[in-house]
Amino acid sequence: MDEAPLAREDTAVPFQSPFADVEIPDVSVYDYLFAGLTDDDLGRVAVFDSATGTDTTYGDLRARIDAFAGALAARGISPGDVVALHCPNTAAFIIAFHGILRAGATATTVNSLYTPSEIANQLRDSGAVRYVTVSVLLPAALAGCADAGLGPDQVIVLDGAEGHESMMDLLSEGAAAPEVSIDPATHLAVLPYSSGTTGKAKGVMLTHRNLVANVEQTTSAIQERPDDVVLAVLPFFHIYGMNVIMSLTLKVRAKLVTMPRFDLDAFLRLIHEQRISFLYIAPPMAVALAKHPAVDNIDTSSVRAVLSGAAPLDESLGEAVKKRLGCGMQQGYGMTELSPVSHALPLDREDISIGSVGLAVANVGFKVMDPGTGDEIEAVPGGRTAPGELWVKGPGVMVGYLGNDDATRETIDDDGYLHTGDIVEVGPHGEVYVVDRLKELIKYKGYQVPPAELEAVLLTHPAIADAAVVPHPDEEAGEVPHAFVVVQEGQSLTADEVIEYVGGKVAPHKKVRLVDFIPVIPKSASGKILRKDLKGKTAADLA
CATH class of the missing domain: 3.40.50.12780 (ANL, N-terminal domain)
Structure with a gap:
């Protein structure tokens, strides 16, 4: 119950x-999503992969997930194991992800932009025993795996690469999905890593x-x-x-x-x-x-x-x-x-x-x-x-x-x-x-200034394409708001114009005091502004 x-x-x-x-069903993610497919559902298109131009129906998707899970089980993957998945958005990601969970293993998903050292840190921390990736990400993947002690024979390359098993290799074996018994309330389904925008990334334990x-x-x-x-x-x-x-x-x-x-x-x-x-x-x-x-x-x-x-x-x-x-x-x-x-x-x-x-x-x-x-x-x-x-x-x-x-x-x-x-x-x-x-509030003379509020004001300016605001140390005020601005193509803007514009829309203690113009605002893959990459920097530092 x-x-x-x-x-x-x-x-x-x-x-x-x-x-x-x-009421929360007491089932695994796989059973929740796929066990109830009706005959009508089987023929519906589940995924259109824009990279390959191909459709996958719900019936085919479930069959491939089962086959991927069976192939993993045949390679010794079982409940309690962690498998790393490092892949952009494709139908192959969906098959591999749910195949890992169907096999009873835990998927730790790797940011596509990660460097080898970041990959190695996640592998060591998560204890991953297999690595699933694609050819375009393979150089960073192999370097990270080597650093973490995971051999190339443990790396599956979904779209194929010499010396590595591919998704086609695994699916063509036709291995039956394993019979696994897990407690959905306690068994870890995924181990994503928090974005690290305010500190070191940590493994987040999420159950089925x-x-x-x-x-x-x-x-x-x-x-x-x-x-x-x-x-x-x-x-x-x-x-x-x-x-x-x-x-x-x-x-x-x-x-x-x-x-x-x-x-x-x-x-x-x-x-x-x-x-x-x-x-x-x-x-x-x-x-x-x-x-x-x-x-x-x-x-x-x-x-x-x-x-x-x-x-x-x-x-x-x-x-x-x-x-x-x-x-x-x-x-x-x-x-x-x-x-x-x-x-x-x-x-x-x-x-x-x-x-x-x-x-x-x-x-x-x-x-x-x-x-x-x-x-x-x-x-x-x-x-x-x-x-x-x-x-x-x-x-x-x-x-x-x-x-x-x-x-x-x-x-x-x-x-x-x-x-x-x-x-x-x-x-x-x-x-x-x-x-x-x-942790990102700017403390100006004891006042708390929210960066997001100033960013919203900046984005209302017709000549501003994007903006970020961070605290800048100030001897008198403690911290002052420092704006980084991306100007719309074909427009021109000065720092004084930006300061005057914001100053006309906010209380005096919230005024932007410093402005730098940069070509792009650094963001995480999920769209969060990486303010830590801007703090203490100038446009020259970011050039």
């Missing part, structure tokens, strides 16, 4: 989801139940439909791409269109050619959709919904995307440690600002805590609360950080609340507004 959902009368959980609690629960929790808020065509460009190796875009789409029996990397022209072309109806994006893509002239040259009328996640999206930018594409616009919030979604804004809640990350999904309760006093912040009838740190409780909360009990205790308290490190305010409908990261 599953643990009881959060009780409505639980006074320890001041903010509750407006959605009815859902965590992943199944989060898909089940979010279906009423995100509202994908079986007739949707979903463009999957945000990386599957990241939890947003893995469990929301990939697994949620497969669960509702919609069609995934995979894209190995973001290129605006190719992105727009796929929207037109594949009649994409549901877009998952990160804020940098929202900037392009709102501002880039190429959008006017493509038919985007098939798009009915856009969901932005991975970083806060400003209301004005969300409204600009909504107006330009003529579609519904929603925003969601989550963390790797939450499997990942805790909040999402349903399409039909037009009474709530697009600038909000929405409402708590089913089975989720949360608190807002004053980071200075440690006191709980109360709801404000008809208004917005004071800002505080978001603490979340629900079935998506991770087991903990691999081999790091201290970090786990710092993140999950004795009552089961995960301390997100995000500063939020709660609106009159229970909707949440992300103000900033607790």
Whole structure:
């Protein structure tokens, strides 16, 4: 029997989801997604791989997952083993990922941009015994494997490379999927690594139940439909791409269109050619959709919904995307440690600002805590609360950080609340507004200045294509806001103009004091601004 959902009368959980609690199936991820395929489902297209131009039906997808799992088992992979997966968004990723889980093993997904030393660190930390990759990533993969003591004979290259087994080799063996028995509540399905934007990346232990629960929790808020065509460009190796875009789409029996990397022209072309109806994006893509002239040259009328996640999206930018594409616009919030979604804004809640990350999904309760006093912040009838740190409780909360009990205790308290490190305010409908990261607030003469607020203001300037704000040490003020700005092509802008523009829209203590112009804002693969790469730097340092 599953643990009881959060009780409505639980006074320890001041903010509750407006959605009815859902029962979490006590099954593996594979059984949850594929065991219930009907005869009609088998012939439906599950994946269109834009890199190869090929379709894979749900029936074929399940058969290939089973065969991949059987081949892994034949090579000694069994429950408790960790297999690393280092691959861009393709049908092959989906087959390998679910094949690893079907074999009872744990998948640790590797960032496609990782260097050999970063790969080696993850392999050593996770204890991976096999490595699955593709030929374009093979040089870094082999170097990282060698550093971690994993031999080339343990490396599978999905699309083939001399001296390595390929996916075709494994699938052609026709080995039957193994009979495995696991406890979904305790067995680790995936071991993704947190982005490391505020420190060293840590292995996040997520069980089958965590992943199944989060898909089940979010279906009423995100509202994908079986007739949707979903463009999957945000990386599957990241939890947003893995469990929301990939697994949620497969669960509702919609069609995934995979894209190995973001290129605006190719992105727009796929929207037109594949009649994409549901877009998952990160804020940098929202900037392009709102501002880039190429959008006017493509038919985007098939798009009915856009969901932005991975970083806060400003209301004005969300409204600009909504107006330009003529579609519904929603925003969601989550963390790797939450499997990942805790909040999402349903399409039909037009009474709530697009600038909000929405409402708590089913089975989720949360608190807002004053980071200075440690006191709980109360709801404000008809208004917005004071800002505080978001603490979340629900079935998506991770087991903990691999081999790091201290970090786990710092993140999950004795009552089961995960301390997100995000500063939020709660609106009159229970909707949440992300103000900033607790550790990224700029302290100007004792005032707290949220970088995200200034970034949102900067993006409203018609000549600014992208922006990031970080703290800069100052002898008198302690820290001052330092803006890094990317100017729209064909436009010109001076630092004084930027400072004056922002100064006219914010309180004096929030004014930008320094400006550097750079060609691109550094971001993680999931779209988060890498402020650590900008702190203490100038444009000359980044040239």
